[in-house]
Amino acid sequence: MTLRLSGARLSHGNGVHALRGVDLHIAAGERVAIIGPSGAGKSSLLNLLASALQPSSGEIQLLGEHPWQLSSRQRQRLRARIGLIHQAPPLPARQRVVTSVLAGKLGQWSLGKSLLNLLHPVDIPGARRELAKLDLADKLFAQCQQLSGGQLQRVGIARALYQAPELLLADEPVSAMDPVLAEHTLSVLCRHAEQHGTTLVASLHAVELALAHFPRIIGLRDGLILFDRPAGEVDQAQLDALYANEQLLSPPAPRVTLSLQIPRC
Numbered sequence: 001m002t003l004r005l006s007g008a009r010l011s012h013g014n015g016v017h018a019l020r021g022v023d024l025h026i027a028a029g030e031r032v033a034i035i036g037p038s039g040a041g042k043s044s045l046l047n048l049l050a051s052a053l054q055p056s057s058g059e060i061q062l063l064g065e066h067p068w069q070l071s072s073r074q075r076q077r078l079r080a081r082i083g084l085i086h087q088a089p090p091l092p093a094r095q096r097v098v099t100s101v102l103a104g105k106l107g108q109w110s111l112g113k114s115l116l117n118l119l120h121p122v123d124i125p126g127a128r129r130e131l132a133k134l135d136l137a138d139k140l141f142a143q144c145q146q147l148s149g150g151q152l153q154r155v156g157i158a159r160a161l162y163q164a165p166e167l168l169l170a171d172e173p174v175s176a177m178d179p180v181l182a183e184h185t186l187s188v189l190c191r192h193a194e195q196h197g198t199t200l201v202a203s204l205h206a207v208e209l210a211l212a213h214f215p216r217i218i219g220l221r222d223g224l225i226l227f228d229r230p231a232g233e234v235d236q237a238q239l240d241a242l243y244a245n246e247q248l249l250s251p252p253a254p255r256v257t258l259s260l261q262i263p264r265c
């Protein structure tokens with residue numbers, strides 16, 4: 001079993017209840033997309049699963065551990081087994097891409113090797129290999145500040161691929177990419193997960209990409225799971241209910257092409 005949430009609630013510092021009692025079980029090797037309207041709690045859920053945030057109440061089990069019952073050192077070791085891809089990767093502006101990618105293994109390397117890596121990249125071929133999968137090998141020695149938003153997202157993904165974690169979490173990983181790159185990048189992520197037996201959980205605004213690439217879809221709304229079903233069973237009525245927005249005059253629920261609902265990897 002990879003992860004389990006029981007009655008998980010999360011309130012942010014300002015009192016906003018981002019998650020209001022989530023029960024969830026995801027088995028090892030599953031690929032799951034989380035969809036839902038803005039503010040539904042998708043990022044909050046992923047941060048909970050990354051053990052970056054502690055639930056206000058309820059239980060969480062990750063990779064067979066109870067993260068908040070561990071010492072901080074043990075929790076650090078658990079986090080080294082989890083990769084979190086951010087929508088806007090927090091990479092130092094002047095850092096070289098090669099160093100950013102290799103930093104994916106900092107949690108697994110000794111202090112000596114980590115420090116050495118800051119002075120001179122210790123595995124340039126490894127970084128080049130992951131960047132090449134994302135068509136970014138030519139940026140190996142560029143500074144992060146020289147990259148576009150979509151290129152930065154791919155550096156963040158290359159870093160997570162290099163880390164090769166057991167659990168890979170991705171928060172809107174392709175939001176800054178054009179449709180062709182987004183499609184390619186999700187294929188790379190899914191193929192990596194399949195080949196390594198990695199559990200992959202990604203939040204996505206592009207419903208058609210979620211349906212096309214992920215066998216299981218979770219619809220989140222107002223901090224609660226509205227539906228949790230195989231991609232092939234998600235229908236337009238469920239999507240309409242998920243994205244209904246009474247505040248807008250004409251709610252534009254996404255219309256999806258059902259022919260895209262075949263998982264490709």
Ligand SMILES: Nc1ncnc2c1ncn2[C@@H]1O[C@H](COP(=O)(O)OP(=O)(O)OP(=O)(O)O)[C@@H](O)[C@H]1O
Pocket residue numbers: 012013014016017018036037038039040041042043044045
């Ligand atoms: N750090 C924070 N402090 C206070 N409130 C927060 C914080 N992060 C998120 N929230 C609130 O928690 C709720 C859920 O936010 P979250 O970012 O998890 O939603 P989301 O589904 O990822 O949204 P989006 O699709 O727009 O990224 C929102 O009401 C948001 O305003």
